[in-house]
Amino acid sequence: MPGESRAGLEPAARESLALVLDEVAPQDIAVDHDLVREYGLTSLNKVLFLTDVCERTGVSVAHFTEQDLAAMRTLGDVVAALARHADLVAEGSTR
């Protein structure tokens, strides 16, 4: 949902990630596991994951560069990256 609070980001990210992973439930995804090594996330699916979670949380994917995407290695990294921009979205939505 647009203007997602920081606390709401992780569940949204889990849901998005589970969509592109085979047979992994959202609640079973470890926040600090390497998405490629541990979960076999392909680079295309990583993009789809980010796009989906951005749609869910109202954070524009345009905040991120290709280098930012490469640096997102874990679910925790993605949530932290979203949080930096979700705060701005939330502030904007309350004005």
Next chain:
Amino acid sequence: MTSVLNRLVAGPPEPGHRLRVVRLDGEETVALPELWAMAGRVAAALADRGLRRGDRIGIVSRNCLEWLLLDLAALRLGLVTAGFEAGSVKPGRELAEDYDLRLVFTDEPGGEPGVLSIGEVRALAGGVSEPDLPPVTYGPGDVTTLKFTSGSTGRPKGLGATAGSIDSSLRAVQRMFAHGEGDDLFVFLPLSLLQQRYWVYSALVFGHDVTVGTYEAAFVALARTRPTVVMGVPAFFETAARQIRAKARTRPLAEAARAVFGDRIRYLWTGSAPASAAVLEFFGEAGLPLYEGYGLNETCIVTKNHPGAHRVGSVGKVLAGKEVLIDEHGVVSVRSDFPVNTAYAYAAPGESQRVFGADGVVRTGDLGRFDEDGFLYILGRADDVIVLDNAKKVVVRPIEEHLRTSHAIEECVVVSADRAHLVAVVSPAGEPDEAAIAAQLAATNAAFGRDEQIRKVVIARPFSVAGETLTSQFKPRRNRILELYRAEIVDNRGGIHAG
């Protein structure tokens, strides 16, 4: 016949069309006449640095406007480009010496002498001057670029591509697809692959729009930019098909397809590796025809399905200027009126002789047959090449040979179930020695490049003829092994993982 490349360098394109470059964080648009002028100013700046016809420049970068400016500037000046996929090589003095590069441009941080930031190209392209460049024309045998493929030694093989082969391919494609007014071709595979740059040349000469994206931005930008043609490898379209299926749960299939690709698609282009019949049929049902073709780096495009001649399961009919020869064993060779080349510029001893016949015919190693209407079917491809979803080709045989140097490994095959990660399936020598196999995995990964890393090892039952994992000649049956161990290969938890 007019040379497409000579038309490109002879003068500015007609106004009315544009190049769009898309990244995750935005996009920029340049009118094609302005792109041509910018490339001219870059060419003049390179000439000022002393670069002359035949000199080589290296480019190690993600897709960006500057990549295209350098490529077009090189064409305008008669330089030879050597494009390397970002991250696949270290852009430094060693690379320059290995491939006789006068300058190397990169988007990676660094600063060795002779290595320039590709970002500097933007400044070279600025201003309004129209420099007076020496006229350049290309003969059919002139080499404009080096293209690279995975070699059996781990070092990329370099192949000079002739202007005649580029012209011949572009003309044949234009006859089949008639790209023009209203078209916008979407390209996102690395520009280091020459064929991706074809579509920019095509835009400049035949008059249409072209969009060049980064690999990461492709899915994000497709629906927004509304292209009419998308160029991708089969693994990309497989992922896209899954996306469309997911969206089709709540809406009609054609509408779901438009949600992913936009609403203007005329056709989708694929090649490099076999596309599955299921994916081809799926896109047909979704209203987005996916045309498969066939060609190697050494042959350029040989056959292609297209709106005028399309048969699902085939790789299409043979292009004008190409001839497909099938010997008594069913092995495909290709003869070209304008060959890409007749030997590698850089390759291990014997590689050129293995692939290029004395008469210029390229031996593909693939098995094929024609149907009665002239459509070519590829029945089996050289099975030691895996094409990853980023279009990178990995030759797995040298990796397997390296793994087999361990006393604990009797036999092995390297496979990929998801076209993104490599997995080794190992037939152990005696009782599995997991520690020794793990040590060998680490040693092998250390010996190979970024795209050749094995993610994990699956320990199989000893390969055997009776177990259907060896041929009667005691060679591993790669596809059968993949089929038998698919569950273990895709399971991220089991097996021996790389450290």
